[in-house]
Amino acid sequence: MTVQTIDHDVVSVVQAAIEKHGKNRDAMIPVLSEINHVFGYVPREAIREVRKQLHDPARQVHIAESQLYTLTSFYDMLSTKPRGRHVIKFCENAPCHVVGGKAIWDGLREKLSLENGETTPDNKWTLVTTSCLGLCSVGPVLLIDDDMYGNVTPEQISEILEHYE
Amino acid sequence: MIKKRAMVLVSNDPESIRLGANEIVQHLNEALVTYGIQDEVDVSTVSDINHSNILPLVVVYPEAVVYGPVKASDVRYLVEEHLYKGRVVDDLLAPPKMLTGQIGWLRGHKGYNPAEHRIVLERAGRIDPDNIEEYITANGYEALGKVLSEMTPESVIEVVEKSGLQGRGGAGFPTGRKWKFVRAAQGSKKYIVCNADESEPGTFKDRIVLEGDPHVIIESMAIAAYAIGADEGYIYIRGEYGLAYRRLEKAILQAREFGFLGKNIFGTEFNFDIHIHAGAGAYVCGEETALLESLEGKRGEPRSRPPYPVTKGLWNKPTSVNNVETLANIPAIIRNGAEWYRSIGTPSSPGTKVYTIMGNVNFSGVIEVPMGVTLREVINIYAKGMKPGSTLKLAQTGGSSGSIIPAVLQDTPMDFESFRKAGVSLGSGALLICDQNTCIVDLVKVLLQFFRFESCGKCTPCRVGTQRSYEIVDRISKGQGKLEELDTLLELAAEMERASNCGLGQTATVPIRDMLKHFRTEVEAHIRSGSCPTGVCEMAQEVEKI
Numbered sequence: 001m002t003v004q005t006i007d008h009d010v011v012s013v014v015q016a017a018i019e020k021h022g023k024n025r026d027a028m029i030p031v032l033s034e035i036n037h038v039f040g041y042v043p044r045e046a047i048r049e050v051r052k053q054l055h056d057p058a059r060q061v062h063i064a065e066s067q068l069y070t071l072t073s074f075y076d077m078l079s080t081k082p083r084g085r086h087v088i089k090f091c092e093n094a095p096c097h098v099v100g101g102k103a104i105w106d107g108l109r110e111k112l113s114l115e116n117g118e119t120t121p122d123n124k125w126t127l128v129t130t131s132c133l134g135l136c137s138v139g140p141v142l143l144i145d146d147d148m149y150g151n152v153t154p155e156q157i158s159e160i161l162e163h164y165e
Numbered sequence: 166m167i168k169k170r171a172m173v174l175v176s177n178d179p180e181s182i183r184l185g186a187n188e189i190v191q192h193l194n195e196a197l198v199t200y201g202i203q204d205e206v207d208v209s210t211v212s213d214i215n216h217s218n219i220l221p222l223v224v225v226y227p228e229a230v231v232y233g234p235v236k237a238s239d240v241r242y243l244v245e246e247h248l249y250k251g252r253v254v255d256d257l258l259a260p261p262k263m264l265t266g267q268i269g270w271l272r273g274h275k276g277y278n279p280a281e282h283r284i285v286l287e288r289a290g291r292i293d294p295d296n297i298e299e300y301i302t303a304n305g306y307e308a309l310g311k312v313l314s315e316m317t318p319e320s321v322i323e324v325v326e327k328s329g330l331q332g333r334g335g336a337g338f339p340t341g342r343k344w345k346f347v348r349a350a351q352g353s354k355k356y357i358v359c360n361a362d363e364s365e366p367g368t369f370k371d372r373i374v375l376e377g378d379p380h381v382i383i384e385s386m387a388i389a390a391y392a393i394g395a396d397e398g399y400i401y402i403r404g405e406y407g408l409a410y411r412r413l414e415k416a417i418l419q420a421r422e423f424g425f426l427g428k429n430i431f432g433t434e435f436n437f438d439i440h441i442h443a444g445a446g447a448y449v450c451g452e453e454t455a456l457l458e459s460l461e462g463k464r465g466e467p468r469s470r471p472p473y474p475v476t477k478g479l480w481n482k483p484t485s486v487n488n489v490e491t492l493a494n495i496p497a498i499i500r501n502g503a504e505w506y507r508s509i510g511t512p513s514s515p516g517t518k519v520y521t522i523m524g525n526v527n528f529s530g531v532i533e534v535p536m537g538v539t540l541r542e543v544i545n546i547y548a549k550g551m552k553p554g555s556t557l558k559l560a561q562t563g564g565s566s567g568s569i570i571p572a573v574l575q576d577t578p579m580d581f582e583s584f585r586k587a588g589v590s591l592g593s594g595a596l597l598i599c600d601q602n603t604c605i606v607d608l609v610k611v612l613l614q615f616f617r618f619e620s621c622g623k624c625t626p627c628r629v630g631t632q633r634s635y636e637i638v639d640r641i642s643k644g645q646g647k648l649e650e651l652d653t654l655l656e657l658a659a660e661m662e663r664a665s666n667c668g669l670g671q672t673a674t675v676p677i678r679d680m681l682k683h684f685r686t687e688v689e690a691h692i693r694s695g696s697c698p699t700g701v702c703e704m705a706q707e708v709e710k711i
Binding site: 146 | 363372404443459461462524525611618619
């Protein structure tokens with residue numbers, strides 16, 4: 001997941017996302033998700049480009065950049081800010097909490113020297129909390145990029161993190 | 166034809182094959198012949214099991230026992246013990262504490278629970294979800310065929326209404342009545358929307374259905390569409406459910422290929438198609454009007470009601486929004502009739518309920534049982550008791566906005582009416598079982614953290630109320646609370662319930678009320694003595710000195 005914000009890449013990524021999800025208003029969230037997936041966040045250049053390609057009064061599709069920004073800030077899976085190469089999402093809800101979640105959260109913060117929402121100086125890790133991921137029978141649960149880890153113990157943290165370059 | 170009494174699934178993803186899955190299948194077949202049971206046992210393969218360190222897996226149904234990692238040399242012993250003699254081979258069981266990756270759903274089937282009654286989960290985990298033919302073999306699309314060839318839309322609604330099916334998303338609204346409203350609504354364009362935005366903490370029942378039996382949702386949406394007069398449907402699935410999304414996508418393609426979606430379904434005049442729409446992470450989008458806003462490409466902020474979605478829903482057209490579990494009941498009701506459905510569960514709440522069990526118990530996972538079983542039964546029978554050394558202190562039913570019930574209420578039958586009478590919410594069916602080491606203040610703080618984070622911010626009572634409530638409980642948890650703040654909490658709760666725009670703010674207060682109703686002494690101990698009776702809360706320094 002390399003972050004590239006050279007204009008050319010943004011244009012082609014936006015183009016591809018729109019081709020896949022269509023040009024209607026209801027395509028905006030899937031298009032933004034697609035952009036977020038490529039860049040790790042939704043760059044301002046991409047927002048400008050989406051607006052350029054989707055806004056079309058002739059088809060009754062009226063879209064402002066502010067609307068796209070407000071969608072990005074509203075939905076938790078979209079990010080307005082750049083993130084590290086790998087994003088660790090830690091479930092902070094009650095089912096994971098009562099089976100030892102706090103020890104995992106403390107372990108992660110200590111190991112990475114990060115607080116919620118922060119990114120390591122080498123840009124490798126971003127640590128965030130998340131709401132329930134629906135894997136409650138195997139709590140505590142972690143999500144690293146698209147990989148899920150269940151029944152995590154504090155001892156396993158180092159081992160899990162070693163899998164990532 | 167000899168009836169198969171068992172089915173064995175072997176994982177055959179690339180990693181399992183590398184580790185010898187093909188040899189395992191071969192040895193299985195040979196061993197079955199050796200014991201002369203090859204006609205009674207079916208051997209099949211499943212894929213899509215990623216990131217696991219316990220591959221290859223062998224899963225034996227109907228008991229749903231998961232073995233792994235299995236070596237080819239183990240197979241003969243496994244067949245002899247389990248399939249021939251009927252004894253579970255403990256040594257080969259997959260270690261439940263090692264599951265990682267996307268096989269979380271298998272965990273739900275592990276073990277051999279007694280007396281489940283599976284309607285919603287009838288096929289999940291027993292058929293290959295990527296193969297429409299397996300669904301068809303298991304009575305799939307029979308109900309749709311019956312509906313289109315023998316029934317009028319009105320008679321479909323009548324059957325569903327008579328069955329007494331109530332919405333399983335949490336509110337318990339009668340499904341038949343909802344469909345009737347949409348059918349009666351003005352306008353020729355109508356929509357059926359499946360709410361698969363399952364985000365209530367502790368709830369993953371819908372994921373099990375979507376991942377394990379996606380066609381049942383397609384079939385029931387088609388039936389619903391016929392009943393209400395819609396030709397287009399949407400599945401709004403939460404963004405985190407990637408595997409379920411891919412399976413649904415594939416299932417829709419197959420259904421189109423087989424003519425169960427598209428034009429002139431079953432050779433009739435009925436046309437219907439389904440789109441899937443993935444969310445992007447927002448709990449509030451489970452609220453139906455927020456879901457519709459999100460579907461239209463907006464922030465998921467709940468609408469003001471009335472008008473209700475049944476008259477003005479998606480793109481302002483009449484829309485029926487139904488939960489996954491609700492829909493998954495429909496085909497069985499059509500096939501077997503309303504009387505059959507009413508014979509299960511309690512008179513006021515017919516049918517089954519899917520519960521997700523978790524917490525300080527020996528078995529966590531998903532069960533489907535008739536409405537009306539008690540919490541004590543769930544804990545002792547299905548959850549196989551509390552963990553060693555644990556005693557039940559409280560249970561939270563129905564996710565974050567559900568009720569916190571103390572151990573003394575564990576004999577209340579779990580159905581809509583009994584729970585309503587006891588002032589308890591059944592919610593989404595999540596059962597979080599907590600032991601004596603759980604601190605009520607700490608638990609409620611975690612719940613309020615959730616609500617203040619997930620409040621969409623549109624209306625003030627919820628946006629500010631969840632924040633202020635959190636701050637007060639946070640102070641209590643640090644030994645810095647004041648007794649009069651408990652009254653403030655209740656005042657806030659009353660305002661939030663009265664003035665919040667949607668269910669999020671209206672029910673975020675349930676944990677606060679239950680905390681003060683059942684556990685007031687424990688809360689006051691934090692304030693009066695500046696200490697946490699269970700030792701969970703970290704008290705602020707200056708208080709410790711006192």
